[in-house]
Amino acid sequence: MSQDHIVKIKSTESKHVRYDVRNKKRVEKKLELKKYDPTLKKVVTYKEIKK
Numbered sequence: 001m002s003q004d005h006i007v008k009i010k011s012t013e014s015k016h017v018r019y020d021v022r023n024k025k026r027v028e029k030k031l032e033l034k035k036y037d038p039t040l041k042k043v044v045t046y047k048e049i050k051k
Contacts, residue, residue, distance in 0.1 A: 007031055009046040014039045018046065 005024065009031060010017045016039045022031050031048040 007048050008050070009033065009035075010049045011035075011037045011040075011044050011046055013037065013044045016040075017049075020046075022048075 005021050006019055007022050008017060009020050014037055016037050018035065020031065020033065031046075033046050034043055035046050036042070037044045037046075
C-alpha cells in the first residue's frame with residue numbers, strides 16, 4: 001500500500017491523533033469519522049489534518 005493513502009486524523013475534543021486509510025479517488029473533501037478516543041474513553045469525531 002502506498003503512503004499517499006494514509007492520512008492523519010485528530011480528535012476534535014482532545015489532542016489524540018491516529019492514522020487512517022482513505023480512497024483519494026472517491027473522497028475529495030477532508031475526512032471526518034467517528035472513532036473511539038482512548039484518552040477520553042468515548043466516541044468522538046476525528047477530522048483530517050495535514051501530514
